[in-house]
Amino acid sequence: MSVNSLRGLLIDLDGTMYHGGIMIPGADELIAELRRLEIGFLFVTNNSSATPEAFAERLNTMGIPAAPREVCTSAQGAAAYIAERLPGARVYVVGEHGLRAALAEAGLQLVEDEPDIVVQGIDRQFTYEKLAKAVGHIRAGAGFILTNPDLLVPAEHGLMPGAGSIGAMLKAASGAEPTVIGKPSAILMNFALNRLRLNASETWMIGDNPATDIAAAHAVGCPSALVLTGLATGDNYKELLASAGCEATAVIDNLFALKQFIGERLASSRQSR
Numbered sequence: 281m282s283v284n285s286l287r288g289l290l291i292d293l294d295g296t297m298y299h300g301g302i303m304i305p306g307a308d309e310l311i312a313e314l315r316r317l318e319i320g321f322l323f324v325t326n327n328s329s330a331t332p333e334a335f336a337e338r339l340n341t342m343g344i345p346a347a348p349r350e351v352c353t354s355a356q357g358a359a360a361y362i363a364e365r366l367p368g369a370r371v372y373v374v375g376e377h378g379l380r381a382a383l384a385e386a387g388l389q390l391v392e393d394e395p396d397i398v399v400q401g402i403d404r405q406f407t408y409e410k411l412a413k414a415v416g417h418i419r420a421g422a423g424f425i426l427t428n429p430d431l432l433v434p435a436e437h438g439l440m441p442g443a444g445s446i447g448a449m450l451k452a453a454s455g456a457e458p459t460v461i462g463k464p465s466a467i468l469m470n471f472a473l474n475r476l477r478l479n480a481s482e483t484w485m486i487g488d489n490p491a492t493d494i495a496a497a498h499a500v501g502c503p504s505a506l507v508l509t510g511l512a513t514g515d516n517y518k519e520l521l522a523s524a525g526c527e528a529t530a531v532i533d534n535l536f537a538l539k540q541f542i543g544e545r546l547a548s549s550r551q552s553r
C-alpha cells in the first residue's frame with residue numbers, strides 16, 4: 281500500500297465549502313466528482329447550533345447537493361459520546377436547537393435540575409442565569425462537556441464569540457476542565473471515521489483552519505489537506521500551522537486544485553493496490 285492512500289474524506293464546512301451563505305468556487309464540482317468517483321465523505325463541522333437537516337438544506341440552497349446523513353456535527357458527536365457512556369443520562373444544555381435535537385435523538389433527557397452532565401455549545405441567547413445554573417450543576421458534581429473550543433467563529437459581519445468563549449466563562453467559574461468534542465479533539469474525528477467505516481490512515485481531512493482541522497487530523501492520524509479558501513491564506517498559512525504545532529500533508533490553493541489532487545491520489549492509490 282502506498283503512503284497516504286485515499287479512500288475517504290472528512291470535509292470542513294465553514295471556510296471550506298462556503299463563506300456565510302455563499303459557496304466557495306468549485307465546491308459543487310468537487311462534491312460531484314467525489315460522488316462520481318464513489319469516494320466516501322462526510323461534512324464535519326464544529327458548529328453545534330443547527331441540525332444535519334439544516335446544514336444539508338444550506339448546502340442544497342447554495343447548489344451543493346447534500347443529504348443530512350452526510351453531515352456530522354459536534355452536537356451529534358457530543359450526544360453519541362454521552363449516550364455511549366451514560367445511556368439515558370440527565371443533561372443540562374447551554375446551546376441551540378441543533379444541540380438539543382441531537383441529545384434528544386440519542387435518548388438523553390434534557391433537564392433543568394440535577395443533571396448528570398452539563399453540555400455546552402454556542403448559545404446566542406446565553407444569559408447570566410444560564411451561566412449560574414451550569415456552574416452550579418458542575419460544582420455539584422455534574423460532568424462538563426464542551427461541543428467545540430472555537431473562541432471566535434465567522435459570521436456575516438466578521439468574527440463573533442464562539443462556544444469556546446462561553447466555555448471559558450463556565451471553566452473560570454466552575455474550576456472544571458471540560459471534555460472537548462469538536463476539532464481539534466479526536467472525539468469528533470473518531471465519531472466521523474466510525475460513521476464512514478474507514479481507517480484514519482486512508483481518510484483525508486480537508487479544512488481551512490490549521491488549529492482545528494489540521495490539528496484534528498494530526499490527533500487521529502489522518503492525512504490532511506489545508507485549503508487556502510478561508511481562514512488560512514497564502515500569506516498566513518505557515519504562521520498558522522506553526523502556531524497549531526502541526527503540518528498538513530498537503531497545502532492546496534483552491535477547490536479546483538483539490539479536485540485535481542484527489543483524482544491523482546486516487547489513481548495512484550488504486551494502482552498500488
Ligand SMILES: [Mg+2]
Nearest residue numbers: 292294295488
Ligand atoms: Mg472552517
